[in-house]
Every structure is written in structure tokens, then in C-alpha cells.
Amino acid sequence: MTRSKITVANGDGIGPEIMAATLDILFAAGADIEVEHIDVGEKVYLSGNTSGISPESWNIIRQNKVFLKAPITTPQGGGYKSLNVTTRKMLGLYSNVRPCQSYYPFVDSKHTHMDLVIIRENEEDLYAGIEHQQTDEVIQCLKLISRPGCEKIIRYAFEYAKQYKRKKVTCFTKDNIMKQTDGLFHAVFDEIGQEYPDIEKEHWIIDIGAAKMADTPEAFDVIVTLNLYGDVISDIAAQIAGSVGLAGSANIGEHAAMFEAIHGSAPRRAGQNMANPSGLLQGAVLMLNHIGQSDVAEKIQNAWLKTLEDGVHTYDIYKEGFSKQKVGTKEFAQAVIERLGQLPQQLTPVKYEQGAALQLKPYVRKPPRKKELIGTDIFVHWPGENPEVLGELVSELSSESLQLSMISNRGIKVWPAGFKETFCTDHWRCRFMAVNQTGISSKQIIMLLEKAVEKNIEVIKTENLYTFEGKAAFSLGQGQ
Numbered sequence: 001m002t003r004s005k006i007t008v009a010n011g012d013g014i015g016p017e018i019m020a021a022t023l024d025i026l027f028a029a030g031a032d033i034e035v036e037h038i039d040v041g042e043k044v045y046l047s048g049n050t051s052g053i054s055p056e057s058w059n060i061i062r063q064n065k066v067f068l069k070a071p072i073t074t075p076q077g078g079g080y081k082s083l084n085v086t087t088r089k090m091l092g093l094y095s096n097v098r099p100c101q102s103y104y105p106f107v108d109s110k111h112t113h114m115d116l117v118i119i120r121e122n123e124e125d126l127y128a129g130i131e132h133q134q135t136d137e138v139i140q141c142l143k144l145i146s147r148p149g150c151e152k153i154i155r156y157a158f159e160y161a162k163q164y165k166r167k168k169v170t171c172f173t174k175d176n177i178m179k180q181t182d183g184l185f186h187a188v189f190d191e192i193g194q195e196y197p198d199i200e201k202e203h204w205i206i207d208i209g210a211a212k213m214a215d216t217p218e219a220f221d222v223i224v225t226l227n228l229y230g231d232v233i234s235d236i237a238a239q240i241a242g243s244v245g246l247a248g249s250a251n252i253g254e255h256a257a258m259f260e261a262i263h264g265s266a267p268r269r270a271g272q273n274m275a276n277p278s279g280l281l282q283g284a285v286l287m288l289n290h291i292g293q294s295d296v297a298e299k300i301q302n303a304w305l306k307t308l309e310d311g312v313h314t315y316d317i318y319k320e321g322f323s324k325q326k327v328g329t330k331e332f333a334q335a336v337i338e339r340l341g342q343l344p345q346q347l348t349p350v351k352y353e354q355g356a357a358l359q360l361k362p363y364v365r366k367p368p369r370k371k372e373l374i375g376t377d378i379f380v381h382w383p384g385e386n387p388e389v390l391g392e393l394v395s396e397l398s399s400e401s402l403q404l405s406m407i408s409n410r411g412i413k414v415w416p417a418g419f420k421e422t423f424c425t426d427h428w429r430c431r432f433m434a435v436n437q438t439g440i441s442s443k444q445i446i447m448l449l450e451k452a453v454e455k456n457i458e459v460i461k462t463e464n465l466y467t468f469e470g471k472a473a474f475s476l477g478q479g480q
Helices: 015-028 042-046 055-064 083-090 147-163 181-193 206-215 227-241 278-290 294-309 329-338 387-395 442-454
Strands: 004-009 033-038 066-069 095-101 115-121 131-133 139-141 168-173 200-205 222-225 248-252 257-261 371-381 402-409 412-415 427-434 458-468
Touching: 004 015, 004 055, 015 278, 015 294, 015 329, 033 055, 055 066, 066 278, 083 257, 095 147, 095 227, 095 278, 115 147, 115 227, 147 168, 147 181, 147 222, 168 181, 168 206, 168 227, 181 200, 200 206, 206 222, 206 227, 222 227, 248 278, 257 278, 278 294, 294 329, 371 402, 371 442, 387 402, 387 412, 387 427, 402 442, 427 458, 442 458
Parallel strands: 004 033, 004 066, 066 257, 115 222, 168 200, 168 222
Antiparallel strands: 095 115, 095 248, 131 139, 248 257, 371 427, 371 458, 402 412, 402 427
């Protein structure tokens, strides 16, 4: 076992209490770690640093490569960005791993045989945080999905299933609606899945998939999904397993890793010796496996299971008929320490492979495909309500090479031949397509925009329309 230097942040609210409890358990179990503390979170935000972390702390995290973080508070308003999201993206922590397991009958749950792992893409999707107000009535948020992002997280999910002897990987998307973005994720899942013939594969649309998971979680084993969906369903899964307070999270990248509880900083419970340290402890167990100290991770996890089994519970999971003793944060940590070296009798003891590491292929960029520009969408701020009036106005921008083919409002086709019942805002998409579907040049689009300026049509953004290998790479309007 090799000593590892880890970065530790005590966080905000209940963070310092649960971190102290977690570190007490780690050291009592013989974890061979050296701890380097940094300040992040609310105190740093309120000192005037809107990122919530100093450059010096970034350097420490990058140097140590392993980061154990207690929950932090992000102040509301004032342009503050979530440090959790920033850390994941800045360090390239593309994979969020959240095991969700039922500990029934020792922790109350309606799902007695639940044991699944949610693997969530961690860098892309709507969490890119690219938002703009474009008109008086409409704000946009860009959903960005990349092929490298899809390939890395999906391959990680299959390798995780292979390493931990899981039998099935399920993909959740909404590609019946978002055919380009979620469609890419599903297509890559099918493509990479062929490399793992011994693992069962399936795909669910996210809404019915989430409903099925909430009702029958034992039907799933490993779930891989996009960032937003993964954030939502992992909290649901943790809660129906027994409590969000029992779940830890690993954020894994090629160069660094961060481990944490999935719950927030709970400032109302701070300083009262009430908080359950289990979520952060579960994150620390994932960390120990990651750094090759699986024997210590195994000892801690089995002692923790034995503590739950013995009915020693903090207030959040204490329940008559399931619990025997209500304890505080410090007392719970001491109970786990007292059981180090013991195994649970009814819950299944864990057995971790020593120094297990996932073998992941690096992403290889695909050869460029034939790409042709065949049109443009210009988005217009226009305060009128009648699409026919706007259609007449914008049609004047058409030329021999580009013709107005459609106007949509919030994605719904309203011209030509829209429905009068469709409610329209002041944000309009005007689609110009190349005449005879032949290719056009960027210069022709610039000429179109110059015409719009001459006619006092306010263009707020444009999107070029391409084909790749002759296949349209853009969505139709709803109703088109």
C-alpha cells in the first residue's frame, strides 16, 4: 500500500463536522493518506472571489490529483457559479459514479433488493451553463453534446460493469424529442455496446425509465445517462434506497478525481452534532478504492454496514421498528470505529478487488466527414403577433440562392400555414434554405444579414444548417 496525499476541503454548513468524523474513521482504519487542507466555498465567495476557490487551492488539487470535498454553499445571486460544476469541468472529471443500494431491513425502504449504479456524464449537456436573454420574453440555454463526451462516459459505464461484474447497462435519453443531441448519445451507446457482447444492453426514454426506476429499481444494474438526467435520477435513486444522506459520489477524470457526498451543506443543522456523515464516508470509500487502498475501504464499508445493522442511526434515518439507538455525528463515527474488523451478519459483506483500476481506451478522433452548408436559421426579435405579417417582411430577404422556407416560434412551425391557436412570443426562428438544396457560401449568409440590417429586422443569433455525408444535421420545426 502506497501513501497518498489527498486534498481535503471541510466545506460549509455541516461540512466540517462530517469531514472530521470521516477522517477519524479513515485514520482509525489505517488509511495511508496525508491530508492537505484548502478553503473553498462560502467563505471564499464572500471574500470577493466569485469562483469560490483561490488559484493556490487549484494548484494544490491539481498536484495531489485526489480531492475529498465536504458539501459547500453557493450564495444565491451575484453572478456566483457552482464550484461543484466548475471543479468537475475544469479538471475534466467526466464521469460521476453514484452507487445506490437499499439497506433494508435496517434502513426503511420500499425497495428491499435495490442495488444499482448510476453513471452520469459530468461535463456537458445543459450544465455547460451557456445562457443568454435574447428578447424581452425569451432566454435560451444551449445543450451541448459531443462525440468525445459520449464515447468516454459510455465506455466508462461498460468498463465499470465489466470490472465490478455487473450484468446489464441501461442507457437513458430523450432522443424521441432531441433527435440530434440525445440521438448522438444513444447512437454511441449502441456502437460501443457491440464491444461488450457479454453485457446485456437496453435503452429507455428518460421519463418512463425514471418512472420504472422509482417503481422497480431492481430491474436495473448500471444506468448511463446525460448530465441533467443523471443529476435528477441519482438523487431519486438515493432517496428511495433509504436516504440521500447515505449516498456518496465519485467524479473521475483522466488526470484527477473528486469524492463527495451527494447532499448539500444543510446549514440549519450545522454545529448541532446531528448530521449523518455516511454520505461523505461513502465518498471516501470510493476514494480509497480509487487510490488502491481497497483493503481499508473494505474494512470501513463492512464496519459501516455492521453499524447500520446494529440499529445505530443518526436522526435522519432513525425510525421506530428499524432503529435501536439515535446518535449524533461524533457518536456515529465512534460506533463505526468500534466495529472495524467486524462483518455484517445479514447485510452482504463487501469484498473489493485490490487496486482495481478501469482500463479505458483513449478517445480517438474520427476522420472528418463531408460537410456542406445548405442554409441558415436567423433568430429575430420581433414584437408582433401575426406570423403572416412577419413572413411577408422576412420573405423580402430571400435571394436567388437562399429562400425563406419556414418560421417557427419556440420550435413550432407558424409560417407558412400555421395554426392561429399557437401562442407566439417575440422570439422567431426564420429558416432560409439553399435553392434546389445546393451548397451555399458563408458570404451569401452575410449578404442576407446585411439585408436584414437595411430593413431594420433585429437578428439576435444565427445557426448554420449543414449536411454531413449528405444527411441533414439539424432538426425540423415541430409540425413541419
